[in-house]
Amino acid sequence: MxxxxxxxxxxxxxxxxxxxxxxxxKNVKDNNGEYIEDTMDECPTCGTYISKSEAILSNGKYYCSEKCLNK
Ligand SMILES: [Zn+2]
Structure with missing residues (x-):
């Protein structure tokens, strides 16, 4: 018994x-999602929102690609 x-x-x-x-x-995943959203920035050349981890940093601005960076 x-x-x-x-x-x-x-x-x-x-x-x-x-x-x-x-x-x-699940909570950790949600927090990560918010974290990625917080680090989104606008490309000053074409206006596309890109995550800072994937963006190219130049003169304190985040560009979506080398094409926008060299414009
Ligand atoms: Zn761009």
Whole structure:
């Protein structure tokens, strides 16, 4: 009888832990999405919004491509 209760407790804990982990991963993903959105900037040549991680930085401005940079 005690063994059954123990097994149930372990299973319940595993299910809870998996559910909690899933939620945490989702939150991290959402935060990353916001982070990428926060670092979007407008290309001064063509007006396209590009993420700063992919943009070319020149004179403190973010360009979407070398073509816009050299214009
Ligand atoms: Zn551009």
């Amino acid at each position: 005690i063994f059954k209760v123990l097994v149930f407790a372990v299973v319940a804990y595993i299910v809870y832990a998996m559910f909690f982990k899933k939620n945490r991963e």
